[in-house]
Amino acid sequence: MSGVLTMNPVPRDTTGRAAGTDGPPAPVGRVINLRDERDGLRTVAHVERDLPPGGIPEYLAARRSGVRSFVLWADPDRRQRLATLVTVSVNDGVGTYRVLGDRGEPIGTLVREKALSGRGLRTRWTVTQPGCPEAVGYKGRIFWWYVWWLLLPVQTVVATLALLSGSGDVARGPRRIVWRAGGEAPLEFRSDKDELHLHAPWCDWRVGAALVALVPTFEGWLGHPWDDKKK
Structure with missing residues (x-):
């Protein structure tokens, strides 16, 4: 299908419920919104971490090695439950x-190959769906990566000043991803608003929703991953 997916936090439950407190668990705290020409903007899923038996501490420990697990609720x-993202393997980046x-049932596979892990200078993302062509995308355009690396010495000074003063900002590396499959571009992640654009009618929005939740979890030290919270 065609449309634009975004992930957004929702206001805290008005009852004041929070995870780990007595009583019913708090509602899921993040939503996946879909905007298309037919139905406009609507919420299609509610996303949260799928915690292992050891809870948040175990999830965070596994997360450091690249493990991720999410649930998409209706x-x-x-x-x-609409869909679940599980980790199959994490090895050598x-x-x-x-x-x-x-x-x-399996509806899609997402593969992330970290930059310099053997496939090139940029992080490589591969998306496959049963019966559909494989889509491959790279994080950022090469030109903007060259610009970013040229400005790195300046950014290092800015980062140091920001740490000392408690203010300021540092330019993040290029994050836009355009997936290619044959002669088309079925998927596009636009980093300015963390939007995932579904351009091809064969794109399963559930796979797209899992992808728009997964990509921001690899933000690095300059980002604010949504799934690394301690509560």
Whole structure:
């Protein structure tokens, strides 16, 4: 399908419920919105970490090696599961993640190959869906990476001053990703608003929703990954 996916936090539950407190669990705190020409803007999923038996501490420990696990719910109270993202393997800078449907069936595979891990100078993302062409995208354009590296000495000074003063900002590396499959570009991640554009009608929005949740978790030390919170 065609459309634009974004992930956004929702206001805190008005009852004041929070994870780990007595009583019913708090509703899911992040939503996936889809905007298209037919239905306009609407919420299509509620996303949260799928915690292992050891809870948040175990998730954060595994996260450092590249492991990720999310659940996409149809509602904020977790009554219906739409999809699940699980980690298949993480080795030598290459992470493979599978997206499962509501019945546990595989609906897509996402592979992230870290920059300089053997495939080139840029991080490589591969998206596959059953019966669809493989789509490959690279993080940032080469030209803007050259510009960013040329400005790195200046950014290092800015970062040092920001740490000392507690203010200021540092330019992040190029983050836009355009996936190619044959002669078309079915997917595009626009970093200015963290939007995932679905350009091809064969794109499964559930796979796109998992992807728009996954990509920001690899933001590095300059970013603010949503899944690294301690509570």
